Amino acid sequence: MKNKKKILITIISVILVLALIGGGTYLYVMRYAFDKNDTEEFYRQNIAAVGYENTVETAYPQTDLYDIIDEHFRSELPEGKTEKKAIIIGYDGCRADILAVKSEDNSAVSTLLNDGASINLAYCGGVNYPEINTQDTSTAPGWCSILTGQWADVHGVTANYIPKSMDAKTLMTTLTEEGIIDSAAFITKWAGHFSKKDATYLPEVEYCGDHGLHVSFNKCDNDEASHKAVLEEIADEACSDFIFVIYEPTDSVGHGKGFTFNNPEYKEAYLRADAYGYEAIEAIKARETYETEDWLIIITSDHGGKGTGHGKESIQERMTFVVMNKEWN
Ligand SMILES: [Zn+2]
Numbered sequence: 001m002k003n004k005k006k007i008l009i010t011i012i013s014v015i016l017v018l019a020l021i022g023g024g025t026y027l028y029v030m031r032y033a034f035d036k037n038d039t040e041e042f043y044r045q046n047i048a049a050v051g052y053e054n055t056v057e058t059a060y061p062q063t064d065l066y067d068i069i070d071e072h073f074r075s076e077l078p079e080g081k082t083e084k085k086a087i088i089i090g091y092d093g094c095r096a097d098i099l100a101v102k103s104e105d106n107s108a109v110s111t112l113l114n115d116g117a118s119i120n121l122a123y124c125g126g127v128n129y130p131e132i133n134t135q136d137t138s139t140a141p142g143w144c145s146i147l148t149g150q151w152a153d154v155h156g157v158t159a160n161y162i163p164k165s166m167d168a169k170t171l172m173t174t175l176t177e178e179g180i181i182d183s184a185a186f187i188t189k190w191a192g193h194f195s196k197k198d199a200t201y202l203p204e205v206e207y208c209g210d211h212g213l214h215v216s217f218n219k220c221d222n223d224e225a226s227h228k229a230v231l232e233e234i235a236d237e238a239c240s241d242f243i244f245v246i247y248e249p250t251d252s253v254g255h256g257k258g259f260t261f262n263n264p265e266y267k268e269a270y271l272r273a274d275a276y277g278y279e280a281i282e283a284i285k286a287r288e289t290y291e292t293e294d295w296l297i298i299i300t301s302d303h304g305g306k307g308t309g310h311g312k313e314s315i316q317e318r319m320t321f322v323v324m325n326k327e328w329n
Contacts, residue, residue, distance in 0.1 A: 032258030032266070033308045040315050046097035046261050052121050052321070053328070059121040059128055060328065062142065062320055065298065066149025068328070069171055069242070072296040073180050083289070084181070086296040087243040088146070089280055091273040092139060092190075093251030093310065094301040096121055096321040097261050098270045108277025108299055109323050117297075118328050122320045124303045126151045129318040136160075137310050137317040140192060140200045142302030143246070147171055159311075161198045170204055172242060176213045181241035183214035187229050188246040195219040216240070223247050227276045234283040245280070247273040251305075259305025259316065298324040 047056065054060070065088070073084050089108060099119075103110050113119060124142045125133030135141045135152035136159045144157040148168035152158045156165035169177075172184035186193070186201070194201040194217045201217065208215040220226040230245045249269035250259075257265055277299055284295055299322070306316040322328070 030257060032260050032263035035258055035260040035262050035307075037262055038260040038306065038316065042261070043097050043316055046100045047121070047319070049100040050097070050119070050321075052096075052119055054120050056121060056129060056315065056319060059123045059319060060322070061128070061145075062122045062124050062300070062302075062322075063145050063149045063151060064122070064328075065146045065300065065322065066171060068324075068326070069296060069298070070149075070175070072294075072326070073175055073242075078294055080292065081294040082292045083241075084294050084296075085239075085241055085284075087280070087284070087298070088245070089277045089297070089299045090143065090244070090246040091250055091270070091277070091299065091301050092246050092248040093254050093259065093303060093305050094270055094273065094321070095250075095259060095261070095304040095316060096301075096319040097316075098250070098267060099321055099323075100261070101267045101270060103271060103274060106275045106278045107271070108274050108281050111278055111281055112297060112299065112323050112325055115325060117323050117325045119321065119323045120328050122300065122322050123318050124320055125313065125318050126153075129313070129315050133313045133318065137303040137312060139190065139251070139302050142320070143193075144170075144200055146300065146302070147244070157200055160192050160200075161196070162200065163198055163202050164200050164204065166203050166207060169207070170201070172215045172244065173204055173208060173213060175242060176208075176215055177211065183216070183240045184242040184244070185216045185218060185233055185240040186244045187218045187220065187226050187233070189220045189222050189226050189248060190246065191219065193217075193219070193246075214240075223249060223273075223276070227279070230276075230280050231283050234280060234287065237288065239287075246302075247276050249273045250301075254305040254310075255308055258308055259310065296324065296326060298322060300324075 147170040155168040253269035
């Protein structure tokens with residue numbers, strides 16, 4: 001009897017110790033998921049350290065990018081150039097304050113800035129902070145607002161997994177349809193864009209197919225595969241005139257372990273995305289026809305994040321950034 005009791009006590013003790021170790025490990029690994037120090041004040045300090053040309057209060061709507069790209073393709077070619085090209089290099093879920101992280105030599109952001117690029121804050125969510133957002137600060141609404149130049153009241157994508165309205169076509173489609181460009185390519189790993197039931201761009205894929213438009217929708221298995229597809233696209237002599245690629249390290253790490261400037265893994269994820277971007281830009285510069293091409297290069301994000309999520313109204317979720325090799329005017 002006594003022995004049985006001893007065994008029982010030992011078993012319970014072992015379970016308790018294991019639970020404590022497990023719980024402790026979990027709390028340690030997830031210590032940035034509920035970062036108390038990720039305050040608005042801290043956020044604004046880091047924003048200031050980046051050196052943005054505008055402020056949170058004067059941030060541009062992310063929908064403006066549509067007009068900037070549209071105008072790029074429709075304006076006259078500069079002297080000595082024979083071809084217009086553009087690329088959006090998207091860092092999904094990349095907060096605007098994380099650009100204060102000192103980057104390495106292989107940084108797309110630093111490379112563009114060293115070449116005189118502009119750097120500005122933008123906002124997602126339909127209205128600027130601190131107003132309550134009118135659409136989710138999420139992936140599908142964000143990218144769709146950039147690609148259509150409209151908010152969700154027009155494009156209809158109020159959240160992920162809602163097929164977009166064809167009342168607002170994407171730049172890929174309108175520019176190709178009007179013959180302003182020959183072709184466009186959309187490269188991503190997330191199935192929610194055009195690869196699953198109720199994915200955002202399914203109506204657009206169908207429309208492009210029905211109208212024989214040269215717009216390719218390329219779903220890749222992971223970021224490495226997306227990056228490989230981008231490099232292959234750029235290396236092609238006759239590459240698409242407009243390329244849209246989304247890299248997701250920041251979104252993945254943010255959802256897993258916390259979107260915060262204090263999370264070293266989130267910083268590392270930004271640097272990983274930025275290294276992909278760097279290689280894409282280097283590949284563009286390596287094109288044989290680069291000297292006669294007029295490239296608009298834009299790096300931006302769809303939304304930020306807070307804790308392990310996004311979608312709501314906080315400043316950390318609302319602000320995005322735009323680095324581009326052109327003045328914002
Ligand atoms: Zn996203």
